Amino acid sequence: MAIPTILSTANSGLLANASRVAAVADNVANVSTSDFKPKDVKTTTLATEQTSQTNFTPGGVRAVVLEESGPVDLVTQFTRLIQSKAAFSASAEVLRTGDELARELVDIKA
Numbered sequence: 001m002a003i004p005t006i007l008s009t010a011n012s013g014l015l016a017n018a019s020r021v022a023a024v025a026d027n028v029a030n031v032s033t034s035d036f037k038p039k040d041v042k043t044t045t046l047a048t049e050q051t052s053q054t055n056f057t058p059g060g061v062r063a064v065v066l067e068e069s070g071p072v073d074l075v076t077q078f079t080r081l082i083q084s085k086a087a088f089s090a091s092a093e094v095l096r097t098g099d100e101l102a103r104e105l106v107d108i109k110a
Contacts, residue, residue: 006098013091016043019063022082024077031072046090061081
C-alpha cells in the first residue's frame with residue numbers, strides 16, 4: 001500500500017466521522033422539534049482489491065446518511081458521539097503515521 005493510499009484512507013475516515021458528528025449535532029439541536037426525523041450515518045468499509053502483484057486499489061470508508069423513525073434519543077446520540085470521537089482519533093493517528101512515513105522516506109532518499 002502506497003503512502004498516498006494510506007493518507008486517502010485516513011482522510012475518508014475523518015470525513016465519515018465528521019458526517020456522523022454533524023448528524024448527531026442536527027439531531028440534538030432538533031430534539032424538541034415536532035415531526036423531526038433523526039438522521040444516522042452508517043459507514044461501510046471500502047475493502048482494497050489487489051489489481052496486480054504489487055498494486056492495490058485504495059480502501060477507505062463510505063458514509064451514508066439514513067433517516068430514522070421515532071423521536072431523538074439523547075442517549076443514543078451521545079453514544080454515537082463517543083464512538084465518532086474514538087474513530088476520528090484512530091483516523092487522525094493513521095494520518096499522522098502516514099505523514100511520518102512520508103517524511104522518513106524523503107530523508108532516506110535525500
